Amino acid sequence: MTVPMNRREMLRSIGLTAGALASYRLVRAQEGQPHPLGRPSTYAWVKPGRPVTAAIMGAGGRGRTYAGYAQAFPEELKIVGVAEPIPNRNEFLAKGHGIPAARRWDTWERAFEVPKFCDAIIITTPDHLHYGPAMAALEMGYHLLLEKAIAQSWTQCNDILALARGKRAIVGICHVLRYTPYFRMMKHVVDSGRLGRLLSIQHLEPVEHIHMSHSFVRGNWRNSRESNPMLLSKSCHDLDILRWVAGRACTKVQSFGSLRLFREDMAPPGAPARCADGCPVESKCPFSALEIYLRRKTWLGHKDTPGDDDASIREWLGRTNYGRCVYRCDNDVVDNQVVNLEFGDISASFAMEGLTSYAGRRTRIMGARGDLVGDENQLDVYDFHAKERFLWTVLEHGQVDSGHGGGDYGLVRDWVQAVGRSDEGLLTTTLEASMESHLIGFTAERSRLEGGTLKVVDGRALRTGK
Ligand SMILES: NC(=O)c1ccc[n+]([C@@H]2O[C@H](COP(=O)([O-])OP(=O)(O)OC[C@H]3O[C@@H](n4cnc5c(N)ncnc54)[C@H](O)[C@@H]3O)[C@@H](O)[C@H]2O)c1
Numbered sequence: 001m002t003v004p005m006n007r008r009e010m011l012r013s014i015g016l017t018a019g020a021l022a023s024y025r026l027v028r029a030q031e032g033q034p035h036p037l038g039r040p041s042t043y044a045w046v047k048p049g050r051p052v053t054a055a056i057m058g059a060g061g062r063g064r065t066y067a068g069y070a071q072a073f074p075e076e077l078k079i080v081g082v083a084e085p086i087p088n089r090n091e092f093l094a095k096g097h098g099i100p101a102a103r104r105w106d107t108w109e110r111a112f113e114v115p116k117f118c119d120a121i122i123i124t125t126p127d128h129l130h131y132g133p134a135m136a137a138l139e140m141g142y143h144l145l146l147e148k149a150i151a152q153s154w155t156q157c158n159d160i161l162a163l164a165r166g167k168r169a170i171v172g173i174c175h176v177l178r179y180t181p182y183f184r185m186m187k188h189v190v191d192s193g194r195l196g197r198l199l200s201i202q203h204l205e206p207v208e209h210i211h212m213s214h215s216f217v218r219g220n221w222r223n224s225r226e227s228n229p230m231l232l233s234k235s236c237h238d239l240d241i242l243r244w245v246a247g248r249a250c251t252k253v254q255s256f257g258s259l260r261l262f263r264e265d266m267a268p269p270g271a272p273a274r275c276a277d278g279c280p281v282e283s284k285c286p287f288s289a290l291e292i293y294l295r296r297k298t299w300l301g302h303k304d305t306p307g308d309d310d311a312s313i314r315e316w317l318g319r320t321n322y323g324r325c326v327y328r329c330d331n332d333v334v335d336n337q338v339v340n341l342e343f344g345d346i347s348a349s350f351a352m353e354g355l356t357s358y359a360g361r362r363t364r365i366m367g368a369r370g371d372l373v374g375d376e377n378q379l380d381v382y383d384f385h386a387k388e389r390f391l392w393t394v395l396e397h398g399q400v401d402s403g404h405g406g407g408d409y410g411l412v413r414d415w416v417q418a419v420g421r422s423d424e425g426l427l428t429t430t431l432e433a434s435m436e437s438h439l440i441g442f443t444a445e446r447s448r449l450e451g452g453t454l455k456v457v458d459g460r461a462l463r464t465g466k
Contacts, residue, residue: 045413048076048420053118054145055081057108057133058125059093061301062147062174065403066122067093069412076416080118083108086304112136119143120170120419126220127227131156138163143170143419145412149232150434154442157435164431170424172415173434175240176403179410182376182394183241186363189381190245195367196385201245201348202364205238206356212335213287214299216354217262218321222331230333231255231441235352238361239339239444240429240437242350245365246343249436252464254453255444257337261355267327274323276314287326289317339444376405435459 051074056063059082070077081103084090094104105111108125109132120143123133131151137144138160150157150173164171177183190198207216215221221233231239243250260266268281275282275289282288292298294313305316317323335354341347365372370383378393394405402409418426443454443461454461 045417046421048416051076051078052120052416052419053078053080054120054122055079055083055103055111055118056093056122056124057083057111058123058129059084059086059089060124063122063124064089064093065408066124066145066412067097069402069409069416070097072409073413073416076420077412079122081105081111083111088304108133109136112140116140116142120145123147127233128152131160134160135163138167138169138171141167141169145172145174145415147174148236148434149228149441150431150438152228152232154439157438161431161435170415170418170422170427171431172411172418172427173429173431174411175237175429175434175437176407176411177237177241177405178244178407178428179414180405180407181397182374182379182405183244183407185379185392185397186365186372186374187245189372189379190365190367191247194370194381194383195365195372196369198246198346198365198367200346200366201242203238203242203348203350204362205235205350205352206358206360206362207234207352207354208359209286209355209357210292210299211359212354213262213326214292214322216333216335217287217326217329217331218289218324222321222329222333224333227333229441229445230257230337230352231339231444232438233333235337235350236434236437236441238350238352239440240434241363242341242348243343243433243437243440244429246346246348248343248346250341250343250440250456252342252453252455253339253440253443253447253461254341255337255339255448257334257352257448259332259334261335262326262329262331264327267325271325271327273325273328274318275325276317276323279325289323293317293322334448337444337448339440341440 054077056067056079063084067079070079079093079097080099082090082093082099083105084093085106090104090106093099103117108129121133121137122145123130123137124147125133127149130146130149134144134146134151144164150160189195216230216234221227227233268285270280272279275285279285282290293300294310294317297308306312321329334352337352339350341350360376363372363374369385370381373380377395378391380389380391382389414427418424424430439456439459439461443456446461447454453464455464
């Protein structure tokens with residue numbers, strides 16, 4: 001029998017009223033009030049006596065995003081230094097934040113040649129340049145906002161953790177999904193007990209095929225040695241969400257996956273090295289660089305074409321990876337991967353699918369008394385004991401004031417509070433918690449490459465023998 005939706009009762013039963021949810025709509029934090037994203041265990045937001053000061057290492061997409069928070073909320077955060085080798089990016093950030101020449105550098109190393117000059121360092125360099133600046137910054141006593149993936153190996157991650165703890169530094173890892181209204185609500189539903197004892201989780205990350213080709217075949221994350229394996233560079237967010245929602249440590253990991261499509265042997269007959277070099281299938285190829293970048297002018301975001309006109313874009317396509325045939329790149333990261341996990345007696349599975357027609361993470365959670373289905377837009381919760389269903393939608397309830405479903409600014413807001421009040425407990429997630437998802441990622445990658453199921457015991461991955 002279907003019982004009509006009783007949303008109010010459902011919300012009350014999990015400890016939230018419509019009024020409480022309305023707080024998601026607030027953009028600006030209010031003195032003494034809970035965090036605007038209304039996370040379950042809220043703290044009272046306190047206006048900093050002075051803005052937290054920070055320097056940015058790497059003024060690309062992420063660096064600009066976090067710097068944008070300082071422009072939106074100058075009373076909270078001030079950007080006072082930048083290291084960035086690409087002149088126009090360096091210039092853009094320096095101008096926007098009034099950074100003097102003495103605090104502008106072409107590479108991160110130089111920023112640590114001068115005495116400590118601000119509270120914190122924001123590290124938004126590419127993955128292979130996280131470890132160096134993180135260690136240098138911690139050594140000098142800075143707090144950190146560090147982009148994921150933390151580093152390129154488990155050993156490097158442990159070095160960062162040890163130094164951070166030794167120096168009592170506050171380190172925020174940019175697992176932005178934890179700061180979104182949508183994933184907070186998911187976590188809250190699970191923790192409220194409304195689904196009963198948690199039994200299993202299925203989680204899918206559909207990357208979307210053009211995004212896949214742009215970032216993971218032609219772009220910065222195409223090669224695991226230069227960046228990280230896909231599970232770390234893209235899906236450490238998802239592993240982190242799985243660990244968070246499960247609420248307990250991962251105990252077993254097994255993974256399969258491969259690079260199946262974007263390989264030389266899959267190239268159409270006669271396809272040249274670059275799409276513009278007379279490719280016979282260019283007009284039909286869904287990954288045509290001419291179509292994506294030149295005709296549609298999409299995915300050009302931060303790639304620094306010399307101009308927006310066709311001639312400039314053609315010239316740029318002729319000399320960068322973005323003009324290359326997707327079957328003839330130096331990419332090695334997978335386009336499909338599955339991971340099976342156990343979190344004690346909770347089973348979970350994760351799939352990264354590169355070649356989807358859509359994006360937006362999908363999650364299904366099964367409990368002993370109900371289930372949850374989510375697609376990053378809505379959560380559909382059904383309690384089959386009470387025979388009640390409720391729908392929670394981002395559109396209706398979520399405060400989304402920035403990228404990643406509101407997570408970008410949600411993260412910076414918490415981090416500024418944590419640094420300003422010298423209290424790492426104000427962060428939704430800690431470095432230790434982020435390390436757990438990285439350990440799952442490194443372990444799963446080992447399983448994919450070497451085979452077998454690996455047990456995770458006390459921060460170490462051990463083969464089970466089966
Ligand atoms: N949290 C998230 O959701 C999320 C999303 C995208 C990217 N990321 C991560 O953020 C980081 C940056 O990604 P992005 O998309 O901004 O890339 P990006 O390429 O747009 O920016 C990186 C910048 O670092 C600069 N750089 C390179 N070498 C440098 C050096 N020696 N010193 C200083 N700067 C240097 C580059 O010129 C570039 O401008 C990566 O680690 C990436 O994996 C995280």
